[in-house]
Amino acid sequence: MSEEFRERYQVLGLKIAYYRKRRGYTQEQFAELIGKSWSFVSQIEANNGAKVKGVSLNTLFTIADKLDVPVEKFFTDD
Numbered sequence: 669m670s671e672e673f674r675e676r677y678q679v680l681g682l683k684i685a686y687y688r689k690r691r692g693y694t695q696e697q698f699a700e701l702i703g704k705s706w707s708f709v710s711q712i713e714a715n716n717g718a719k720v721k722g723v724s725l726n727t728l729f730t731i732a733d734k735l736d737v738p739v740e741k742f743f744t745d746d
Contacts, residue, residue: 677722680712680742681713683742685713698734702734
């Protein structure tokens with residue numbers, strides 16, 4: 669992940685966490701649902717200065733589908 673876009677990745681992670689929590693999933697449950705590890709979910713949702721992990725488009729589309737959220741919601745202010 670480029671440091672240039674660090675803040676954008678953090679905002680993306682916060683939005684993913686928000687929608688995950690709205691659906692009532694723990695990080696562990698959600699990780700299983702999307703076929704990733706708990707640590708992966710933890711890293712993409714990181715907002716405490718920890719290392720933030722980037723997400724492929726394939727994974728982002730999977731996340732959006734499993735959360736039943738249009739992918740563009742992750743990139744718009746609302």
